[in-house]
Amino acid sequence: MSITDPNMNDRFTGELEEILNTHLKAYAEIIETTAELSQSHRQFVKSAHDACLKKCKDDEKLFETIQVFKKDLEQKNVLIKEKRRAISEAMSEVQEKGMQKEDIIQKINNLKEEQAKRKKLIESQYKANKDKLKNLQKARLVFQDHLGLEIRTIHDKTQLAKGEKLQFVFRNINPKDQDCAYIITMGIKENGSYEIVSSDPVLECLPDLESRLQETNNLAAFLANVRKEFVAVARC
Known part of the structure; x- marks a missing residue:
């Protein structure tokens, strides 16, 4: 056709160019x-990278937090x-103090009981001493009237003896000197027993007489025996 049609070559070329342009x-x-994609x-990718970086930073901050x-929490x-x-x-400490408190209360109660017992004992001793003083006064009347006995009340404030004492002064002992005084001094202990302080002149048997007095509590017999001993001393 290109031979018979001289325009065929131009048309073919045009079509090829058209196809080429289309392609x-x-x-x-x-x-x-592709460029747009x-x-x-x-x-x-950049957005994802930025998001990943941001996420990493957020995770680091979260980890730090x-x-x-x-x-x-550990602190x-x-x-x-x-x-x-x-x-x-x-x-x-509270329990220990509670136990100490109970112990103190118990000690206070024990002290109160002990104080009450001591008070009762003191009252009993006071009553016993009062009764003994009455006996001394009775003995004073008996011996003073019949044996010329003189009883003196003295106050001794020395270190060895404190409080009220009684002196029994015997006369009519020595035939050569009827006014010569023979003295024995005695008192009462805290426990209510008699206490022989001294005698003038000294009687060697005085401890035995005192022991017998503690046993019998018979003051009249004791004074009678003391007078006998003074008579024996005066005759020597």
Whole structure:
């Protein structure tokens, strides 16, 4: 046809150019689309990278916060243990003080009971001493009237003896000197027993006489025996 039709070659060439232009246009569109996709992909990658970086930073901050919270929790646990220990010690101290309080109360009650017993004992001894003083007064009347006995009340404030004492002064003992005085001094102990302080002149048998007095509690017999001993001394 190109031989018979001289325009065939031009038309063929035109069609080829048209096809080429079409393909070039399609290729250009592909390249443009690829460029757009590539740009979009780069933007997506960049966005994803930025998001990952941000996420990493957020995770680092979160990890740091967790570490801070963990350390704070450990410190709080230590403080809680210390407070529990302090509370336990305080409770032990309170219990100990409670036991000490009970012990003190018990001691106070014991002291009160002991004080009450001592008071009762003192009252009993006071009554016994009062009765003994009455006996001394009775003996005074008997011996003074019949044997010329003089009884004196003295107050001795020395270190060895304190309080009220009685002196029994015997006369009419020595035939050569009827006024010569023979003296025995005695009192009453805290337990209510008689106490021989001294005698003038000294009687060697006085401890035996005192022991017998403690046994019998007979003051009249004791004074009679003392007078006999003074008579024996005066005759020597």
